Amino acid sequence: MSEKSYLEALNIAITEEMQRDEGVMIFGEDVGGVKGGVFGVTKGLAEKFGDQRVFNSPLGESEIAGLAVGLGVMGHHAIAEFQFADYILPAVNQIMSEATKMRYKSGGDWSAPIVMRTPYGGGVRGGFYHSQSTEKIFAGQPGLRIVTPSTVYDAKGLLKSAIRSEDPVLFYEHKKLYRSIKDDIPDDDYTVPLDKANVVKNGDDVTVIAYGMMLQFALKAAEELKNEFSVEVVDLRSLYPIDKSTVLEAVRKTGKVLLITEDTKEGSVMNNVSAIIAEEALFDLDAPIKILAGPDSPSMPYAKDLEDAFLVNQEQVTQSIRELAEF
Amino acid sequence: MKLKDSKLNNEQLIQAYRIIKKARMLDERLWQLNRIGKSTFNISGQGAEVGQVAMALNFEPDKDYFLPYYRDMAAVMVWGMSAKDILMGSLGKADDPSSHGRQMPNHYGSRAHNIVPFSSTVTTQYPVATGVALAMQIDKSKAIALTATGEGSTAEGDFHEALNFAGVQKLPMVFVIENNGYAISTPNSEEFGVNDLSVRADGYGMFGRQVNGRDFTETYLAFKEAAENARNGKGSTLIEMLVDRLTAHSSDDDQRVYRTPEDIAKMKENDCVGLMEQQLLDEKILNKDNLASIKEELADEIDKATEEAEEMPNPTTDQLMTHIYGEE
Numbered sequence: 289m290s291e292k293s294y295l296e297a298l299n300i301a302i303t304e305e306m307q308r309d310e311g312v313m314i315f316g317e318d319v320g321g322v323k324g325g326v327f328g329v330t331k332g333l334a335e336k337f338g339d340q341r342v343f344n345s346p347l348g349e350s351e352i353a354g355l356a357v358g359l360g361v362m363g364h365h366a367i368a369e370f371q372f373a374d375y376i377l378p379a380v381n382q383i384m385s386e387a388t389k390m391r392y393k394s395g396g397d398w399s400a401p402i403v404m405r406t407p408y409g410g411g412v413r414g415g416f417y418h419s420q421s422t423e424k425i426f427a428g429q430p431g432l433r434i435v436t437p438s439t440v441y442d443a444k445g446l447l448k449s450a451i452r453s454e455d456p457v458l459f460y461e462h463k464k465l466y467r468s469i470k471d472d473i474p475d476d477d478y479t480v481p482l483d484k485a486n487v488v489k490n491g492d493d494v495t496v497i498a499y500g501m502m503l504q505f506a507l508k509a510a511e512e513l514k515n516e517f518s519v520e521v522v523d524l525r526s527l528y529p530i531d532k533s534t535v536l537e538a539v540r541k542t543g544k545v546l547l548i549t550e551d552t553k554e555g556s557v558m559n560n561v562s563a564i565i566a567e568e569a570l571f572d573l574d575a576p577i578k579i580l581a582g583p584d585s586p587s588m589p590y591a592k593d594l595e596d597a598f599l600v601n602q603e604q605v606t607q608s609i610r611e612l613a614e615f
Numbered sequence: 616m617k618l619k620d621s622k623l624n625n626e627q628l629i630q631a632y633r634i635i636k637k638a639r640m641l642d643e644r645l646w647q648l649n650r651i652g653k654s655t656f657n658i659s660g661q662g663a664e665v666g667q668v669a670m671a672l673n674f675e676p677d678k679d680y681f682l683p684y685y686r687d688m689a690a691v692m693v694w695g696m697s698a699k700d701i702l703m704g705s706l707g708k709a710d711d712p713s714s715h716g717r718q719m720p721n722h723y724g725s726r727a728h729n730i731v732p733f734s735s736t737v738t739t740q741y742p743v744a745t746g747v748a749l750a751m752q753i754d755k756s757k758a759i760a761l762t763a764t765g766e767g768s769t770a771e772g773d774f775h776e777a778l779n780f781a782g783v784q785k786l787p788m789v790f791v792i793e794n795n796g797y798a799i800s801t802p803n804s805e806e807f808g809v810n811d812l813s814v815r816a817d818g819y820g821m822f823g824r825q826v827n828g829r830d831f832t833e834t835y836l837a838f839k840e841a842a843e844n845a846r847n848g849k850g851s852t853l854i855e856m857l858v859d860r861l862t863a864h865s866s867d868d869d870q871r872v873y874r875t876p877e878d879i880a881k882m883k884e885n886d887c888v889g890l891m892e893q894q895l896l897d898e899k900i901l902n903k904d905n906l907a908s909i910k911e912e913l914a915d916e917i918d919k920a921t922e923e924a925e926e927m928p929n930p931t932t933d934q935l936m937t938h939i940y941g942e943e
Contacts, residue, residue, distance in 0.1 A: 340753055341753075345780070346776075346779055346780055346783060348772075348776040348779065348780070350742060350772055350773050350776050351742045351745065351773075351776035351777060351779070351780050353742070354739065354741070354742020354743045354745065354746060354776070355746040355749065356746060357742070357743045357746055358731075358742070358743040358745055358746015358747040358748070358749065358750065359746040359747075359749060359750050360746070361731055361743065361746065361747060361750075362746070362747055362751070362754070363750070364750055364753075366746070378772065381736055381739060381773070382739060382742060382773075385734050385736040385739050386734060386736075386743055390732075391938050391940075391941065392717065392938050392939055393714050393717055393718055393722075393732055393734070394713075394714055394715070394724055394726070394732050394938075395714060395715030395716075395717060395934075395937075395938055396938035397712070397715075397724070397725075397726035397732075398724070398726060398731060398732065399941060401941065430939050431939050433940075453941065453942075454941025454942060455940050455941050455942075
């Protein structure tokens with residue numbers, strides 16, 4: 289075991305997988321050379337693995353995605369990086385029309401086993417185009433997997449699974465977590481399943497389901513409230529497809545559920561989770577489903593007070609758990 | 616140019632002609648199947664068969680990859696797809712190698728023939744093809760990739776992004792624009808502001824060439840050079856191949872609405888298949904009896920393939936939910 293940051297864990301995962309499989313390649317804007325990405329996730333990789341396997345792509349996101357698909361078709365488990373989740377939009381056609389459909393449209397004759405990594409989320413004063421949670425655009429597309437690690441342990445294990453997967457995986461990394469969380473993680477090889485939500489903490493009074501930075505708020509709230517209420521905390525991990533059985537089991541256990549996303553609510557991943565609970569576990573509930581989400585503002589503003597007002601905060605999370613517990 | 620200037624021997628030229636003629640006759644069959652309600656869609660390469668075959672003959676189908684677009688029937692036949700393969704696609708059969716009955720007709724693909732299946736989202740194959748070519752470059756496989764699209768696609772962002780990357784990496788590939796003058800009903804003059812799309816190659820740092828796709832030899836020699844450059848590490852080539860669209864855009868379109876009768880008549884007088892037949896006669900490679908017997912043989916072959924394809928099983932409904940994810 290050694291202490292690593294979320295960002296270091298991602299770098300280790302890529303390094304180990306590139307050592308294990310010579311076909312793995314990684315590219316994106318500023319990913320190669322000595323810079324190694326605008327956040328430094330790929331730092332040192334070009335030096336270790338050479339400029340053919342680790343390289344800068346031109347500034348064109350559709351090409352980045354299409355290039356990955358073509359490499360995948362040829363058996364390379366390619367890792368493409370979109371510099372920010374806000375910049376993924378030009379690649380939507382390649383992701384939805386080519387990556388996601390390659391296997392199905394060919395009846396399994398071809399596939400695109402690729403990972404498309406991208407940093408998302410707010411709280412870094414990134415303004416409109418460096419703060420958004422864009423996962424809702426893709427959530428609901430069969431053939432595609434969308435996952436996000438919310439702990440240091442998962443940052444390594446989930447990325448290794450994504451690289452080894454035979455499916456196209458959109459891998460969302462919360463940029464605020466890159467350097468803000470550290471943990472002791474195993475030095476050796478381990479993986480985390482792509483399709484399983486994780487019960488991070490057991491509890492009996494209220495179930496909180498979250499991902500990204502919001503999971504940290506949920507865990508802190510559970511700790512703050514531990515002498516009053518017992519809180520079950522579930523890390524959703526797979527944003528699509530949703531792990532229905534883990535979600536429903538955790539909800540049925542307490543009968544009260546708080547869902548948290550920093551995305552705006554309508555059309556969000558948590559609205560999808562809510563629909564599953566409403567459809568399949570309504571009579572197991574002892575209180576209405578509560579969702580904490582961003583406001584219906586077009587994006588996250590830059591000014592400190594506005595950004596703070598946009599983001600779900602620790603106090604709201606703690607207060608919502610209390611209200612549910614006392615319902 | 617004369618057919619013999621291609622330096623192909625008579626046997627090779629006759630073989631090329633057979634594929635051209637077969638593609639024409641098979642497409643006519645697909646229109647019949649559509650009009651009698653046995654298939655719901657057809658999109659044709661009629662008017663581009665000579666160019667497509669002259670192009671495709673320069674590749675090695677057992678190792679080179681092709682990322683076609685939906686008019687490339689003649690080219691995928693050079694790569695090895697059979698009339699029955701193509702008919703199964705139009706009829707939505709389970710053994711359709713392109714998509715196993717999942718995609719619309721003419722969206723060609725075949726794992727067995729190194730043909731990566733086409734999506735109706737025209738031009739998305741261009742960036743995908745760069746990935747295929749980059750894999751070939753990195754794996755040092757000595758293989759090359761060919762990708763095709765129509766002239767309307769040159770207005771898409773993917774066209775630019777793919778060519779830009781291919782220029783940066785000197786990828787072992789050939790891009791072709793099959794310019795038939797119309798993107799559905801929109802003429803060239805409303806799609807781009809140049810008379811020669813191949814000049815764009817300069818802007819991407821690659822070779823560029825415009826060819827008359829109705830001329831077998833001119834097209835063959837241009838692609839020969841492009842394929843050799845790709846194979847010898849000299850980088851990519853963009854070729855604009857001028858062809859005709861003798862039919863409507865698709866079985867759901869009627870080009871008489873937006874093209875003049877004179878325009879359509881003139882195009883049909885210069886039908887590339889007829890022009891090649893005349894050359895075969897003039898250069899004494901085939902005589903009229905030979906042409907007639909080839910036509911008869913191909914008609915029998917297509918009849919037989921149609922019967923066989925019609926008898927093939929349809930996909931069963933349980934196949935709706937297969938091949939969504941890898942680990943099933």
